[in-house]
Amino acid sequence: MVYQSFLIKYAEIGTKGKNRFLFEDALVSRICHALRAVDGKFNVTREHGRIYVDALEDYDFEDTVEALKKVFGIAWICPMVQTEEKDFERLTKEILAYLDQVYPDKHMTFKVDSRRADKSYPRTSEEINRDLGEAVLEAFPEMKVDVHHPDMVLRVEIRAMVNIYSQMIPGPGGMPVGTNGKALLLLSGGIDSPVAGYMVSKRGVKLAAVYFHAPPYTSERAKQKVVDLARLVSQYSGPIDLHVINFTEIQLYIYEQCPHEELTIIMRRYMMRIAERIAGETGCLALVTGESIGQVASQTVQSLAATNDVCSMPVFRPVIAFDKQEIIDISEKIGTYETSILPYEDCCTIFVAKHPVTKPNLKAIRRSEENLAEKIDEMVETAIAGREVVEIR
């Protein structure tokens, strides 16, 4: 393996003023966490606005890149060769050997982009670009110079060591998880909510999650599926505490006491209420849902307004204006789709009315909820107190 190191470039966090150290620390810690799953030992260091990942022993290159591609905040992953060799002629030899190994087919255009942080170095960047370019042309006649749109940019940085790299693998972008507070994701077994979690997490938000389980109407497999989904999301978001609420009693009580066509809306209002309570207890400052306008009866604008009515926390709905196919595309990209489409019933569909309200009247809904006054508060308390927490690490 030619590469022993990676240069990690990040975009947005470079611009965050005094907070920059916080962001960089978070990114380093997320990178370390992601690399724990990869074979090999790594040293992650921060230096002058960039992060280096150095392999300390044999490691798996593909797995390492895959893991880094899931760390939000990384703009580019640059596999890199480092050398202590500063003598220009010997350095040139090393660089030619590097090119020869990385590019078996040399039919390409290139340019050299060198930097000299070490100003005592006897040549200027201009000179290095020129001299190295000439050496490359001489060694590999198939290569041509193109300074405007080169196929490959050979980057040489003269610092304490000399960094050589020419490949740049795009990272996921976004901001490091942990830099933007924490939110509670309402995770169902569907396609949308894992995508919503991924998207919010991409903006640096740490996640917890809540799942409403309704045995015997939903099965243990349905719950396992949600745990699996949370695990997939956590590859990006880092650790997630998944709160599993037993929702059966509440659901049946609503079923008995309220008009059937309002069942889903009222149910969802109680889910939001419970979620907000859990959010409050776990340091989350917002809720996240996978709702998307008009997808089902409970996601018309009227229904969303009726559901939102019970929340005082902000509710983030990152896929709100996405078409189903657009959401599916993301879920395929992040690897949750296959799991999401496993056919287990979730608690929203068990008793769904044939003709649920699509334009709920808020006053009517509130009136219907008065029928629940006798027992519902206690039921909610019991459900929250009795929740199971699955720690996904």
Next chain:
Amino acid sequence: MEAYFDNSATTKVFDSVRDIVVKTMTEDYGNPAAKHIKGMQAENYIREARAIIARSLKVQEKEILFTSGGSESNNMALIGTAFANRRAGNHIISSNIEHASVYNPLGFLEEQGFEITYLPVDRRGHISLDGLREAVRPDTILVSVMYVNNEVGTVEPVEEIGRIVKQQNPAALFHVDAIQAYGKYEIRPKRQGIDLLSVSAHKIHGPKGVGFLYIDEKVKIRPLIYGGGQQRGLRSGTENVPGAAGMGAAVKEMYTDHQKKIDYLYELKDYASARLLELEGVSLNNPPGREGAPQIVSASFEGVRSEVLLHALEERGVYVSSGSACSSNHPGISGTLKGIGVRQDLLDSTLRFSFGLFNTKDEIDYAAQVLKELLPMLRRFTRK
């Protein structure tokens, strides 16, 4: 209390099976093809199992082929004979209540240019013998029928089917999927006109991942798996010694005091049927008593969705299945239940209780009690 009533999905193994599996994994773990004594010892387990199985069917030892289970046996029987007998014709007959491991290989053969006739069944789940008589043609190479239906326990008149097939076309082969029947019935392929018979070990308290296919010595058949030429080249791959030995032990135990065991299963079936019928809104789809298989009771529960009832029972330690466990992962309405004319509104309200030798009447009482408590509650909450 725990009551496992899903024995047609799979069973707990006999102690004798566990012991021999452990022994062949930890002590006598040689490769039966090896030239040394360790190999020979392993081979002896295979030979012993083969002998036990052959005796249980009164066939020759060389007519037993070890496989990875029921699905492979069915695949081998259908695909292996279809391709080997292609020159004799390309017509195959089966029924429309077969298990997926018959149905889907037939679909594959259809893609390969074979013509398949699927015979319908009557209200009792029997294929029509007149229909069969008309369906067999000079170019029919194979007829495949299940012995015992896995969802309701109907028993097909295998012997008559065999006779009709041979009368109409002596060259046509007769395959029987006996996965739910073997161990429950005395099967005599030579007398019943059966040329190929599929069996799975884990339905009779044997290990999973092993089964066999009986292949009459006259049958022309091609392998599905090519390789080192084990099992006379018909199925390459190092023999699954623990599996085969475990299956041998299960067969031996199953067919010892056989009638007593079957009587016990019928006792459980009759008792369970009576207890279920005491409950309100319950009807049975299985043939009563000895008209059907000893281990299967299929019950429909009015106004309750089978999956919800299944999970509610599971919470109380009662394990049953909805439809056939092998295909329960993709919810679809059972072809068998439809085929035998179960009412439309009950198709999705039907559970299968399947019994094994480890079950007791106490467990049935417990399940009946649990059902009695659950049904009114579940009926109160239904989709409107």
